[in-house]
Amino acid sequence: xxxxxxxxxxxxxxxxxxxxxxxxxxxxxxxxxxxxxxxxxxxxxxxxxxxxxxxxxxxxxxxxxxxxxxxxxxxxxxxxxxxxxxxxxxxxxxxxxxxxxxxxxxxxxxxxxxxxxxxxxxxxxxxxxxxxxxxxxxxxxxxxxxxxxxxxxxxxxxxxxxxxxxxxxxxxxxxxxxxxxxxxxxxxxxxxxxxxxx
Amino acid sequence: xxxxxxxxxxxxxxxxxxxxxxxxxxxxxxxxxxxxxxxxxxxxxxxxxxxxxxxxxxxxxxxxxxxxxxxxxxxxxxxxxxxxxxxxxxxxxxxxxxxxxxxxxxxxxxxxxxxxxxxxxxxxxxxxxxxxxxxxxxxxxxxxxxxxxxxxxxxxxxxxxxxxxxxxxxxxxxxxxxxxxxxxxxxxxxxxxxxxxxxxxxxxxxxxxxxxxxxxxxxxxxxxxxxxxxxxxxxxxxxxxxxxxxxxxxxxxxxxxxxxxxxxxxxxxxxxxxxxxxxxxxxxxxxxxxxxxxxxxxxxxxxxxxxxxxxxxxxxxxxxxxxxxxxxxxxxxxxxxxxxxxxxxxxxxxxxxxxxxxxxxxxxxxxxxxxxxxxxxxxxxxxxxxxxxxxxxxxxxxxxxxxxxxxxxxxxxxxxxxxxxxxxxxxxxxxxxxxxxxxxxxxxxxxxxxxxxxxxxxxxxxxxxxxxxxxxxxxxxxxxxxxxxxxxxxxxxxxxxxxxxxxxxxxxxxxxxxxxxxxxxxxxxxxxxxxxxxxxxxxxxxxxxxxxxxxxxxxxxxxxxxxxxxxxxxxxxxxxxxxxxxxx
Ligand SMILES: Cc1ncc(C[n+]2csc(CCOP(=O)(O)OP(=O)(O)O)c2C)c(N)n1
Numbered sequence: 001x002x003x004x005x006x007x008x009x010x011x012x013x014x015x016x017x018x019x020x021x022x023x024x025x026x027x028x029x030x031x032x033x034x035x036x037x038x039x040x041x042x043x044x045x046x047x048x049x050x051x052x053x054x055x056x057x058x059x060x061x062x063x064x065x066x067x068x069x070x071x072x073x074x075x076x077x078x079x080x081x082x083x084x085x086x087x088x089x090x091x092x093x094x095x096x097x098x099x100x101x102x103x104x105x106x107x108x109x110x111x112x113x114x115x116x117x118x119x120x121x122x123x124x125x126x127x128x129x130x131x132x133x134x135x136x137x138x139x140x141x142x143x144x145x146x147x148x149x150x151x152x153x154x155x156x157x158x159x160x161x162x163x164x165x166x167x168x169x170x171x172x173x174x175x176x177x178x179x180x181x182x183x184x185x186x187x188x189x190x191x192x193x194x195x196x197x198x
Numbered sequence: 199x200x201x202x203x204x205x206x207x208x209x210x211x212x213x214x215x216x217x218x219x220x221x222x223x224x225x226x227x228x229x230x231x232x233x234x235x236x237x238x239x240x241x242x243x244x245x246x247x248x249x250x251x252x253x254x255x256x257x258x259x260x261x262x263x264x265x266x267x268x269x270x271x272x273x274x275x276x277x278x279x280x281x282x283x284x285x286x287x288x289x290x291x292x293x294x295x296x297x298x299x300x301x302x303x304x305x306x307x308x309x310x311x312x313x314x315x316x317x318x319x320x321x322x323x324x325x326x327x328x329x330x331x332x333x334x335x336x337x338x339x340x341x342x343x344x345x346x347x348x349x350x351x352x353x354x355x356x357x358x359x360x361x362x363x364x365x366x367x368x369x370x371x372x373x374x375x376x377x378x379x380x381x382x383x384x385x386x387x388x389x390x391x392x393x394x395x396x397x398x399x400x401x402x403x404x405x406x407x408x409x410x411x412x413x414x415x416x417x418x419x420x421x422x423x424x425x426x427x428x429x430x431x432x433x434x435x436x437x438x439x440x441x442x443x444x445x446x447x448x449x450x451x452x453x454x455x456x457x458x459x460x461x462x463x464x465x466x467x468x469x470x471x472x473x474x475x476x477x478x479x480x481x482x483x484x485x486x487x488x489x490x491x492x493x494x495x496x497x498x499x500x501x502x503x504x505x506x507x508x509x510x511x512x513x514x515x516x517x518x519x520x521x522x523x524x525x526x527x528x529x530x531x532x533x534x535x536x537x538x539x540x541x542x543x544x545x546x547x548x549x550x551x552x553x554x555x556x557x558x559x560x561x562x563x564x565x566x567x568x569x570x571x572x573x574x575x576x577x578x579x580x581x582x583x584x585x586x587x588x589x590x591x592x593x594x595x596x597x598x599x600x601x602x603x604x605x606x607x608x609x610x611x612x613x614x615x616x617x618x619x620x621x622x623x624x625x626x627x628x629x630x631x632x633x634x635x636x637x638x639x640x641x642x643x644x645x646x647x648x649x650x651x652x653x654x655x656x657x658x659x660x661x662x663x664x665x666x667x668x669x670x671x672x673x674x675x676x677x678x679x680x681x682x683x684x685x686x687x688x689x690x691x692x693x694x695x696x697x698x699x700x701x702x703x704x705x706x707x708x709x710x711x712x713x714x715x716x717x718x719x720x721x722x723x724x725x726x727x728x729x730x731x732x733x734x735x736x737x738x739x740x741x742x743x744x745x746x747x748x749x750x751x752x753x754x755x756x757x758x759x760x761x762x763x764x765x766x767x768x769x770x771x772x773x774x775x776x777x778x779x780x781x782x
Contacts, residue, residue: 022384025329030321037322074508080326080346083384182386 014043015064016088016095016165017073022081023049023056030079031058040072044162055083059164077181085181088165095165097140099147100125104154105132113153120146131156205333206231206364209297210239212340215372218268220244220259220638222252226272227312228299231364244638244667249276251631251660253283257292258595258635261618264421266293266347267635273299274312277358278319282625284354285323289622290442291419293352295343296324302362303331316358325353331360333368341378350387351506352419387505391522391530399477399501399518400534404543406475406499408551409435412458412487415442415621416480416504422525423447423614426479429528432535433545436555438466440481442621445611455559459487460759461603464562464770467757468781469555470495471765478502480524483513484622493764503527561780564607565771566753569725574750577601577676580728581608584646584674587732592616592644595633597653598624600682603755605648627656633671634664644672644736651677651701651708658711664742665716672735673717673744678751679703686754712744720745 021027028047035042041063050057062072073085088095105113113132117124122136136146140163147158203211209232213221222244225233236243246252249271256267271280277298287294301310317329326346330339336359343355373381403409417426423446430437430453437447438458447454458466470476476498481487488494491513502509502516503524510519520527539545566578581604588594594609595618596602602619611617618636620628633647654675664671681699688696712719718741722731728747735743756771770778 025331026317026321029318033321068511071508071512074510074512078506078508080382080385 014061015069016090016093016163017058017060017062017069017076018086018088018165018167019058019060019076019082020050020084020086021056021058021079022083023054024081027056027081028058030081031060031076034075034079035062035072038072038075044160046162046164048164057164059162061163073181086167087179087181088167090165093165093167095139095163096137097143097163098135098137098161099143099158100133100135101147101150101158102126102131102133102156103150104130104156106130109153113150116146116149122146201370202367203370204231204235204364205336205359205366205368207235208333208336208368208370209340209359209364210235210241211370212337212372213241213268214239215337216340216344217265221268221270222246222255222259222635223270224249224252224272224276226276226299228273228301228361229270229276229297229359229364230272230299231361232270232297232299232359244634244663244669246631246663247659248657249279250282250627251634251657251663253280253294253296254286254625254628254631254657255635255638255660256294256296257283257287257290257628258618258632259639260287260292260294260635261418261632262593262615262636263639264615265639266295266344266352268295268297270297271299272312273301273316274314277314277316280356281319281323282623284320284356286620286623286625286628287354288323288325290620291352291415292354293347294354295340295347296320296354296356298356298358299364300329300358300360303360304362306360316356320356323354324356325351327356327358329358329360330363333363333366336363336368337371338373338378338381341373342382345378345382346385350385351504388507388521389505389523389526391503391520391527393530395518395520396527396530397534399503399520399531400538401543402475402499402501402518403433403477403531403535404538404545407546407548408472408474409433409548410469410473410476410498411435411437412440412470412476412478412481413437413443413446414440414479414481415446416524417443417446418480418614420480420505420524420526422480422523422528425525425528425532427451429532429535432532434548434552435477436469436552438462438470439611440484440487440621441606441619443481444606444617445614448612449610450612455555456564457606459484460489460761461607461755461757462487462759463564463607464757464768464774464781465555465558467759467765467768468558470498472782473498475499475501478504478516479528480504482509485513488513489759489765489767490763493766558781561777562770562774565773567773569750574678575723575725575728575747577604577678577747577749577753578608579725580674580676580722580747580749581605581648583728584648584732585609587729587736588646589644589736591640591642592646593618593633593636593640595619595629595636595645595647597629597647597649598626598683599650599653600678600686600753600755601648601650601653601676603683604676626650626653629653630657630664630671630673631660633673634660634667634669637664637669637671641669647671647673649673649675650682651675651679652681654708655701655706658715661712661715661717661742661744670739670742672738672742673712675708675744675746676749677708677746678749678753680751682751682753683755685751689754690758691760708744708746712742715742717742717744719743721748722746723748
């Protein structure tokens with residue numbers, strides 16, 4: 001379990017699940033419905049087609065204060081459309097998120113904001129008389145910092161995508177970064193993680 | 199050669215390919231096209247009186263036959279009427295396939311007449327469901343639905359088919375097993391337990407001095423009754439059978455100590471509490487079994503065999519988790535124990551424990567006080583008589599309430615698949631339709647529904663189905679004129695402030711109602727009438743029979759663990775309370 005800094009600065013225990021699903025009608029509703037029905041909390045969720053056709057990957061950041069992650073993963077895995085679940089440890093995975101925001105940018109602040117965007121290696125994507133729309137892609141922690149600093153100038157609207165994540169590439173000697181469901185039978189230390197619920 | 203047929207024809211043919219012999223259904227607008235090819239099929243259609251009845255009939259049929267029950271209804275209100283039995287089947291892991299009609303694909307999302315989001319509504323009460331969007335997809339959807347319903351942890355599945363998909367033509371194909379598996383890459387139930395864990399289970403069992411086998415409904419699902427018996431006898435260990443597992447291990451067997459839980463008998467509840475090892479086989483540590491979880495069987499190690507990985511550790515963390523089919527795993531554990539014994543391992547001495555448990559069993563049998571002369575009947579007495587007079591292989595389906603607990607306590611279950619009840623959802627109204635489904639599966643067995651007067655009034659109209667479709671079940675209504683179980687809670691926990699529980703002393707007239715539905719109706723008020731009435735009912739085979747037993751409204755179900763409390767707080771029958779101290 002790792003502490004992730006929330007947007008509002010609170011530190012809460014969160015976990016990242018990368019869920020490979022068959023891309024069939026209603027699959028997102030099934031996943032979301034399961035979380036709602038069993039009282040699990042979703043912190044953020046991002047979904048898009050995955051590498052192989054007919055598959056999507058859902059990255060879910062879950063609040064594991066309420067329920068042990070193991071129960072969430074097992075219940076999720078009972079969904080027929082769920083093919084694989086990787087439990088990503090932020091220390092051994094790559095995480096990215098995109099933020100776009102429209103900020104108040106009167107004459108006197110405009111230079112400061114442009115400078116801030118440049119320091120963070122973000123982009124200015126639209127300019128108007130009194131406002132700027134800026135974007136930043138990067139690690140969610142970096143986005144948190146950026147968001148906080150932007151806040152000082154007055155945010156008109158802001159949208160973040162929720163994080164997406166993949167395990168760090170295995171360089172041969174290190175083990176796989178992610179715990180997976182189903183676990184391969186040879187490496188499974190207990191039968192609880194292998195096999196699929198009926 | 200390509201054969202062009204309609205989606206409706208493909209549906210019925212697909213059901214034939216799945217060896218469906220019976221559909222419990224109710225037609226209507228959107229499903230109409232599927233009713234046409236049914237005329238030419240050997241599949242029997244049982245026309246019910248309410249879709250909820252169809253669902254429970256499919257459940258009863260499935261539980262007795264081991265085959266999936268099938269129900270087919272139209273869209274909208276018919277589909278929503280199926281929600282209760284779907285949830286019931288989901289909770290009790292009953293294989294069932296529901297087919298619902300849907301408005302045409304072009305009308306979906308327009309709030310068309312009798313449109314409802316059936317797949318959305320039933321998502322949380324099915325193991326899987328699917329909206330078919332083309333006639334061509336029907337055979338695969340049917341194959342998937344049957345495969346998913348019957349494998350792994352069984353459960354209900356639903357296929358929602360828009361009317362135009364039933365009307366349109368398609369090219370008939372029947373998917374192969376490989377194609378079905380390939381279409382479900384995320385579904386691979388694990389049948390074989392982990393070999394190392396099975397070894398660990400065998401060692402743990404032989405080392406235990408106070409073991410108890412905790413047998414659940416999974417034993418019946420995996421058809422593991424024989425394996426269970428062999429294991430129990432091999433290790434000479436007492437077995438508790440949960441409400442879902444009554445009959446999975448014979449009540450008459452010297453190692454059977456009966457039902458545990460909130461209304462479990464004192465021996466079963468206490469033996470679990472004091473054991474040092476619970477061998478949980480196809481059971482799920484339901485809150486009605488554990489009572490307050492923190493104080494449940496505090497000294498027990500847990501071996502947990504279940505086909506559903508999510509059950510492992512959901513309530514109680516197992517010491518030896520084994521995900522697999524109960525029958526397969528039990529047989530492997532038996533082999534492992536035998537080879538350990540052959541290699542010289544000696545089983546721990548369980549004799550002190552065994553004599554302790556058998557002492558409890560002698561001291562604390564299920565009991566009730568016989569009725570005073572002229573007083574109303576005791577419900578327990580009626581059940582005892584029904585059980586004593588039941589022909590071999592009689593099947594019992596019960597409703598939900600006090601009568602359900604009396605039935606579980608006082609009926610002798612010696613055969614698997616002779617007890618049906620709504621364990622997980624606790625659905626009043628389950629018994630009559632479930633009994634009808636059971637009768638359809640086993641026409642040669644006597645099938646009794648044991649019902650309360652409350653439950654009876656929820657689904658009694660299905661007795662018309664029973665009469666018309668020649669499925670002559672027998673119903674014992676234990677009429678205490680109250681919602682008895684709720685009344686019991688109000689008496690014990692709400693200072694006898696009775697609220698909304700008195701049905702009526704006189705109404706309905708059950709005998710007349712039975713007769714109006716084409717059944718024989720019998721009223722029984724005194725103990726001498728009980729036996730003869732049951733014998734008369736057992737001798738009638740051409741019509742359903744309803745016996746109304748006027749029973750004592752003040753009778754309470756004991757023992758009882760008050761909700762949320764520890765199983766150590768078991769309240770015994772008043773006549774046994776003074777010796778409660780001996781349960782330690
Ligand atoms: C559909 C449904 N509604 C309500 C309940 C709550 N409930 C549980 S037992 C019970 C009383 C049952 O009364 P009756 O059928 O007369 O049986 P008795 O307890 O008197 O034997 C009620 C209302 C339920 N289990 N199911």
